[in-house]
Amino acid sequence: MKPSSDLAHCMMLTLLLGSSGSLAGAIGILLMFSVVVGLYGLCMRALRPQLTETGRLFASVLLAATLSSCADLFTQRWFLSWQHAFGLYASVIALQCVVLEYHGFWRMALAERGRLCALSGGLLLLLGILREVAGSGGLGRSPSDTWQGIVLFSGGLPLISLVPGAFIMLALLLAARQALVRPKLNSKEMHRP
Template sequence: MKPSPGLAHCMMLPLLLGSSGSLVSAIGTLLSFSVVVGLYGLCMRALRPRLTETGRLLVSVLLATTLSSCADVLAQRWFLPWQQAFGLYAGLIALQCVVLEYNGFWRQTLTERGKLCALFGALLLLLGTLREVVGSGSLGRSPFESWQGIVLFSDGLPLISLVPGAFIVLALLLAARQALVRPKLNSKETHRP
């Protein structure tokens, strides 16, 4: 059975939508994701030639969960307020590592992998920024401190700060992308009944 390329992207969606409530949480998630996936790739590169298919699955799951758990424990130690909000999504990074392993991500060139990771990071940061600006009316406001950040307008749309609001913002971004990249229609197009 050939792995579906859409599966890896579907598995990234909960992490992308759930952890992009603010720019600070998006940056923390991106940092955690980058470290765990990078270390996972390095470790599996050394182990992959020595493993059978069944052993590769077991080692892949154990390694991904270990690295993700270590990142979560380190976040508890040094970034507790962020970790309390992000803790639900830490396990999704481990799941994503396993999905990427079986989706052929590591067989791609370094440039292709870099492009995919940069796209995910850019989308995560864009969603975090937009959700924070529209949801709270400011940028850089920290719920853990008294600093208010850069206030752009007094009241935001609180729905956008929640996960259903992330679907709305993502749908608007996809619609904007579709409008920009859609080929120009001919002016001689006829409308048929």
């Protein structure tokens, strides 16, 4: 049974919505995701020909969990304030590695993989910027009084910084995209109430 593409996209949605509450969280999870998935791909390329299907599943889970745990420990040790922005969702990277393995991501051409990674990374950064600006009223604000960041408006909408706000922001982005790419209706095709 071949896994559906909907499953792979749903797994990525958890990482996208959960870690994009701020620009720092989006950048941190994007860097961690890039390193872990890159190392996972290199290691599995060497292991894949030597494994059976069952062995590939076990090796895939073990390798992905090890790499994401090591990356999480590294960020806890050296970048703790950054890790607080996305720490809960760092372990989802391991699950995403396994889903990508069985979805056929590594059989795609390098250009296609790069395009998909660039699109998902761009969406993650865009969502992080929009949620931080709408949620806190500025970009790069810190809790200390020494750096106020770029203040665009005071207050903000704190709901947008939470995960339900991520669904709202993503729905607004999808609606904007739909409005931009929607073909113009001919006068004959106009809907009449």
